[in-house]
Amino acid sequence: MLVTYDVQTLNSSGQKRLRKVAKKCEEYGVRVQNSVFECVVDNTQLRQLELSLESIIDPQVDSLRFYRLGNNHETKVKHVGAKPTIDVENTLIF
Amino acid sequence: MLVTYDVQTLNSSGQKRLRKVAKKCEEYGVRVQNSVFECVVDNTQLRQLELSLESIIDPQVDSLRFYRLGNNHETKVKHVGAKPTIDVENTLIF
Numbered sequence: 001m002l003v004t005y006d007v008q009t010l011n012s013s014g015q016k017r018l019r020k021v022a023k024k025c026e027e028y029g030v031r032v033q034n035s036v037f038e039c040v041v042d043n044t045q046l047r048q049l050e051l052s053l054e055s056i057i058d059p060q061v062d063s064l065r066f067y068r069l070g071n072n073h074e075t076k077v078k079h080v081g082a083k084p085t086i087d088v089e090n091t092l093i094f
Numbered sequence: 095m096l097v098t099y100d101v102q103t104l105n106s107s108g109q110k111r112l113r114k115v116a117k118k119c120e121e122y123g124v125r126v127q128n129s130v131f132e133c134v135v136d137n138t139q140l141r142q143l144e145l146s147l148e149s150i151i152d153p154q155v156d157s158l159r160f161y162r163l164g165n166n167h168e169t170k171v172k173h174v175g176a177k178p179t180i181d182v183e184n185t186l187i188f
Contacts, residue, residue, distance in 0.1 A: 002096070002161065004098060004127055004129075004130045005127070006127045006128050006129075006175075006176070006178070032159060033098055033099070033100045033129075033157055033159060034100050034129075035098075035100075035127075035128075035129060036098045036130075036159065050172075050174070053174070054174055057174070057175055058175075059174065059175035059176060060175075060176060061175075061176050062175050062176060063127055063173065063174060063175035063176045063177070063178070064172075064173070064174040064175055065126060065127060065130065065171060065172070065173050065174075066171065066172040066174075067096065067161070067163065067170055067171050068170035068171075069161065069163075069170075070164065070170075076161055076162040076163075076164075077159060077160065077161050077162075078144075078158075078159070078160040079157065079158070079159050080144070080147070080148055080151070080153065080157060080158040080159075080160075081100075081151055081152075081153035081154075081155075081156050081157035081158055082100070082153060082154060082155050082156060082157045083157070084100070084157070
C-alpha cells in the first residue's frame with residue numbers, strides 16, 4: 001500500500017493534524033517522502049489505518065490517497081534524490 | 095504512473111524548483127494532490143519526464159519517486175477528502 005496525503009498547514013490545527021497523520025502512518029509503514037508512506041498491511045490493518053486517518057484529517061481541506069501497489073512493488077518504484085529526513089514535521093513548521 | 099516529489103522550499107530557489115517540477119508534471123498527467131501526479135505515459139515519455147525532473151531538482155535536498163501502477167490502476171486507488179486546488183504553488187509560498 002502507498003498512502004499519500006495533503007494536509008493544509010496554514011494554522012496550528014493544520015500542523016497538528018499533519019503531525020498526527022504522519023505519526024499514525026509510522027505505525028503501519030515506512031516513510032519514503034514527507035507525505036508518502038509505504039505500508040505492508042492486511043485488509044483489517046488497512047481498514048484501521050483508513051479509519052484512523054479519516055478521523056484525523058479535515059476533509060474540507062486535507063486529503064488522503066490509498067494505492068494498492070500489489071506484489072513485488074519494489075520493482076515498480078524508482079527513487080531519485082534525497083532520502084526523507086527524520087522528524088520532518090518539525091522542519092515543516094515555521 | 096504515479097509521480098510523487100518532495101522539494102525543499104526553505105528559499106526562493108526551492109520554491110522555483112517546486113513550481114518547475116509541478117509545471118513539468120502537468121504536461122504529462124493529472125495532479126491528484128499537491129505533490130502527487132498520475133500520468134499515463136509510454137516508455138519514451140516516461141524517460142523524458144524522468145530526465146526533465148532530474149534536471150530540475152536538487153538531489154541533495156529534493157526527491158522524486160516513480161511508481162508503476164499497472165493496468166486498471168483506478169480500481170486500486172481510494173481518495174478521501176479535498177480535491178487538489180488550482181494554482182497550488184501560490185498557496186504554498188508564504
